[in-house]
Amino acid sequence: MFKDTPDRNDINNKFIKHDSSMLNQVYGTNDVTPYWIADMDFPIASPISDAMQQLVSRESYSYEFDSKTLFESISTWNKDRHDLDLNPDHFVQVPGVLSAIAMLIRDFTNEGEGVLIQTPVYHQFRRLIESAGRKAVNNPLNIENDRYVIDFEGFENKLKSGDVHMVLLCNPHNPVGRVWTKMELQRLVAIAKKYEILIISDEVHADIIFEGSSFTSMASLDYDNSLTIIGSPAKNFGLNSISNGYIYSDNQRLREKIKATSASMSLDHGNAFTMYATIAAYQQGKPWFDAFLSYTQQTRHWIVAFMASELPQVKTFVPEGTNQIWFDFTGLGLTSDRLKSLLTEQAKMALTPGTWFGESDENYYRMNFAAPLAQIQHSFELLKRSINNSK
Numbered sequence: 001m002f003k004d005t006p007d008r009n010d011i012n013n014k015f016i017k018h019d020s021s022m023l024n025q026v027y028g029t030n031d032v033t034p035y036w037i038a039d040m041d042f043p044i045a046s047p048i049s050d051a052m053q054q055l056v057s058r059e060s061y062s063y064e065f066d067s068k069t070l071f072e073s074i075s076t077w078n079k080d081r082h083d084l085d086l087n088p089d090h091f092v093q094v095p096g097v098l099s100a101i102a103m104l105i106r107d108f109t110n111e112g113e114g115v116l117i118q119t120p121v122y123h124q125f126r127r128l129i130e131s132a133g134r135k136a137v138n139n140p141l142n143i144e145n146d147r148y149v150i151d152f153e154g155f156e157n158k159l160k161s162g163d164v165h166m167v168l169l170c171n172p173h174n175p176v177g178r179v180w181t182k183m184e185l186q187r188l189v190a191i192a193k194k195y196e197i198l199i200i201s202d203e204v205h206a207d208i209i210f211e212g213s214s215f216t217s218m219a220s221l222d223y224d225n226s227l228t229i230i231g232s233p234a235k236n237f238g239l240n241s242i243s244n245g246y247i248y249s250d251n252q253r254l255r256e257k258i259k260a261t262s263a264s265m266s267l268d269h270g271n272a273f274t275m276y277a278t279i280a281a282y283q284q285g286k287p288w289f290d291a292f293l294s295y296t297q298q299t300r301h302w303i304v305a306f307m308a309s310e311l312p313q314v315k316t317f318v319p320e321g322t323n324q325i326w327f328d329f330t331g332l333g334l335t336s337d338r339l340k341s342l343l344t345e346q347a348k349m350a351l352t353p354g355t356w357f358g359e360s361d362e363n364y365y366r367m368n369f370a371a372p373l374a375q376i377q378h379s380f381e382l383l384k385r386s387i388n389n390s391k
């Protein structure tokens with residue numbers, strides 16, 4: 001069952017999120033509690049560990065790939081969780097979510113062409129677009145009533161201009177925690193349809209959805225010109241370093257193209273650990289995942305309530321999904337250097353600067369709250385004290 005006490009041992013010290021030299025490099029100190037990388041700090045579900053232990057005790061690692069069981073278990077999970085109908089024959093497996101995006105950019109756009117993103121957004125999107133020699137066309141999100149929304153007018157204008165050849169959507173949206181509604185997505189699709197633009201939907205955070213929101217996948221919207229990177233067990237089961245990416249499309253032409261690229265680079269070979277871990281997660285991980293989601297939802301609730309009563313001068317964007325929470329510290333009236341030192345040196349919190357995600361205002365920070373609640377409570381008490389002392 002779900003446990004919120006991480007079992008720290010030597011090997012954990014190699015984790016990027018906790019690595020002292022990485023923290024020193026990024027924050028100028030390792031005396032901080034890491035809330036930056038979107039990894040969870042909990043032991044994984046025991047059916048996954050059991051499956052991997054069985055694989056170890058088998059003492060044999062011959063080539064193997066059971067795509068039938070794998071894709072069926074992903075489909076069944078999505079049917080149960082999101083009432084999403086996925087045909088197990090319509091998947092293409094690639095090494096990871098980011099490699100999926102990198103491959104799709106190269107397969108479906110040409111050098112110099114534009115790929116639309118909506119900042120603030122997961123920083124690797126821009127990197128992948130630009131490192132492929134494409135142009136990132138930004139359509140920033142707007143804030144309305146303390147909630148991020150899509151600028152549909154800007155979206156349509158950018159598609160109409162002819163500069164955009166692909167839309168890269170993040171749903172749920174990291175770092176602002178929006179779970180795009182069916183209506184919002186339908187409106188987006190209607191515009192993309194009008195200008196015949198391909199949509200790539202990164203849905204890696206799809207299962208971490210809080211009460212009051214429900215998840216709509218691009219794959220359910222009947223848009224033939226789209227490819228969905230279905231949520232992998234990376235984020236919801238804590239398998240970031242051993243997860244694959246699963247591209248889904250009902251469009252056979254698009255699928256065949258990706259399969260050909262993937263095969264041409266021999267990227268279609270799975271890793272047995274990843275395969276068994278994924279099948280175990282999706283077939284036997286539900287009780288653990290439900291407990292994890294309920295825990296992290298309580299943590300979200302605690303943070304939001306604490307910020308509202310103790311630090312109302314900081315704007316907290318309540319996440320509808322993802323384990324990321326987004327803050328605007330403008331109300332403290334501090335310079336960006338002073339804010340940075342307050343957060344790292346006094347509150348000892350390693351938060352991710354919003355500028356990483358394309359936010360130009362240095363008052364924004366993201367926190368990953370998939371960590372033990374007691375630790376989070378301690379950090380926020382320290383944050384409160386640091387802010388009150390800075391007056």
Ligand SMILES: Cc1ncc(COP(=O)(O)O)c(C=O)c1O
Binds near residue numbers: 096097122170234245
């Ligand atoms: C939106 C989004 N896409 C992709 C990834 C990374 O995916 P992967 O490690 O499977 O390539 C992350 C990790 O934080 C993410 O937040």
